[in-house]
Amino acid sequence: MTVTTTDASAIRALLADVDEARGVRQEILDEGAKREVRRAVLSAVCVPGYQVPFGSREMPVARGWGSGGLQVTLGVIGPADTVKVIDQGDDAGVNATNLRRMIGGTTDCAETTDTRDATVIQSRHRIPEEALGERHIMVYQVPVPEPLRGVEKSVVECGRMHAEADYSKMWVSLYEDIVRNGLITASSGYPVEVDGRYVMATSPVPRWDVPRLHQAEHLNLYGAGREKRIYAIPPHTDVHPLTFADVPFEVEYAPDSYCKLCGSDDVFLVEGGPNGGYVCSDTEWCTRVREGDADIVAHRKRAPLGQLPDPRRRLVGTEVEEEVHGTVERTADTPEWALRVSEVGKVHGSGGAAAVPGTGPESGSAVSPSTGAIVAAWDVDFDVAPGEALGLIGESGSGKSTVLSCVVGDVPATSGTVRLGAVDAGRTDVLALPDEQRRKLRIDSMAVVYQDPAAGLNLDITAGGNIAERLTAAGWRGYHRIRRRAAELLDRVEVPLSRMDDPVRTFSGGMRQRVQIAKALATEPAVLLLDEPTTGLDASVAAGVIDLLRGLLAERDIAAVVVSHDFAVIEALTDRTLVMQLGRVVERGLTDQLFHDPHHPYTQRLVAAARR
């Protein structure tokens, strides 16, 4: 193969012929649109890594063919600029050539293939090997700007995850990758964390180029025309590839490889044809190395040779210390309860509080006679102290699970307040907090175990991965530390460690429930809510899970609420109990006393059922 640098003057001559034949030089983007692009670019520079929506126009190239990069280039380029266009690192590829003639043909900028002379470099899939400085603007063509697409298909949910910096799904996918494959298999377009905030897709350039983004001298602009997004990495910005603190990020490598044209072994190489071997992807650099016009010493310092793959470093990394969250410093003004629920009510349907009169045990119905709404729970009060377990018992439809759902935040309450001792010393009503903050409480302040393990677990990932989800959400970044913590928890709930790396879907019901309990305890939350934790299980399996829960509650300073229809479960696990019927609390007291001397006829029925 022969490689020649594209001769800019020859292209100009050809273009001149074409233009002459057409008789006109066409604009391809009107000035108003360019202004819009520049405004989006400015926003993107101000919020590094954030995808700024813009009114992406249709270009003379198709979506996916650089329509976003082209708009950004046309928006930022001027007559004083010199443009270089590459595709796969190559100045002369058809796509690069096509885009170059469009840029050159519709602006007054100069063209070059020499990175040192360029001011704007539009690229697909590469960063030039040559050093980039403050005079350079890199413009990347972006086919898929959403780095979360691989782990989340809903664009609404992706938007929420970015807004709340909730990237635990990404971390779990990395964790699962290492568990399954022994290494992180993400190839090009490797996700990075920009400026300590947004996770961003890198265009896709190969991993080889990713370290060049960190604290770069140049400005990086990313244009995604089809998805109508522009984002940026300004100069001198921290850019870190997503990886665990003790699992090294790895660039591409092939043993004993070098460019068969120029001999370089410190560049990004691509396959060199049917006869084997490799060649430089960056044709400009390759040519200049051969011509002796390249600073190969400085280049070698830039090259990510310290990040070549090394299997020995992958799985025996240095340990990172992590803190187990949830241990609350008790101060003088910390209340003695961990959870206080006051006057909580839930009405399904219209009317709100006005629907309540005429419902409840006295009326024998939960349906409002005035509005037809269903009063699922009303006027429910209780508090739970650290180290205490409270039972909520009632038949199905009595409102006990509704109360729990309101406390957790799965269902909005119609009335009442919920306070956590660990949140603002119990002064804040968590029901009034925005959704984002309520979700955060569930990372390390309050955990739930659902009746159905599928509600609390992702069955398609491993037992360890499910626990890693909670730990990474709480900020853990050490792979080995996460593994150790997950193993401790699984061991404690008596899941064999040989099953830690199997998808939960392959587990039996009882084993899934144990994993769910381990996940709930991962960050040692102050409050644990258990919604019919053994209802779906065989009697013998259920007995084992109850034994386990009893042990776990006894050894922890945790406040637990246990919801069940079964007095045997409540009796085994709790100290105090509320009895609910048709949405109201009809009796309350110490569990032992209620069990042995129930007063309310309804409670007597429940106790009798448990003794049968």
Added chain:
Amino acid sequence: MGYSGARGGLAAILAAEDLVRRKRDHAPAPWASTEQITERFRLAVDRVMGEAGLYHEPTAAAALRQAEGDPLEAAHLVRAQRSTLPRLANSEPVDPDELIVLRRIVPAFREPDGPQLLGRTTDYTGRMLERPDGQPAPPDASPEPEPVERTDEQRQPRRFLDLLRKLDLVVDHRGENGDAEPHDITRVPARPPAARSAVLATMARAETGALVGLWYRSILGPDGDVHEVTLGEVRHGRLPLRIRHPHTGNPVTVGEFRVTEAEAIEDLDGAEEDRTKFDVGYGLCLGHNERKVIAMANLDIANRRFGRQGPLEQLLLLTTDGLDSGGFLEHLKLPHYVTFRSMVERKQAMRAAADAGMGPRVADPAGRDCR
């Protein structure tokens, strides 16, 4: 030469363009003039105008000719042309009740207000291929039928929905969207959750086949968001285009354009719905394209009912634009050898790790239980 590489790229591109131009523009056949195309390929021209979101028959016809009849490529040419032009004015809102009908049918009622007007359609023409060789037969010697005198009521019939409203059979959503200023999808990208106007505008510009495919997915696919729809109106007709005069500020009619409109009446059956009533979905697009607006009206009502419970809103907003989907599909033809090399390297790294005894873990077979 050419593709992979790099080299001689421009000459190859120019040669390819030259080949297209020669074969297309200098084929040994009579030239297809713009008038030929607008008069003889009306529905193709209308489809391009609708999918491009620009009403100008000669521009769409020129695009179709340049695109060798590929409607999606033609819509791309029209939209790219639009990108070169400044936006000089915004038109005034138009009330579709002003539509002067060229065709109007009301399947839901035998005798609606105003006419059942078949107009120019091949709906009831046997699909038998005619193969005229050369010129078609000369027109009938008898003179063209005299246009029937029509009253204003016949030209602008009241819509079937008005009757349903009078009978109190329709859920009234008017004014509840908070969507008075329509979402301009050409300036602000529409993503879920989006206003109804954004979804309607996206569908109006969507690729016809994509929209019909999405509708049929509801009929026979896994979703079933369309329940039991009856068409209230299918109309094709002319609407006036008005802008405000730059000096006087008064609305001035500067032209007219043809649109197709449909209303789809859906039977409500949900637990939270008023099951004593119907709900109505709306479709409208530039040009004559009944398939598209009927799908649109069905999907509008499906989106109101189920758009956010399932994937429908995201499907409508993000997957129905022909330029987006077609362009992205075709971009797979571009060189990808850098990204592919990066993938190959990870495969090789996994094997190297396996050779070092740290290879991929083979999970226990799914279904193996433990107690």
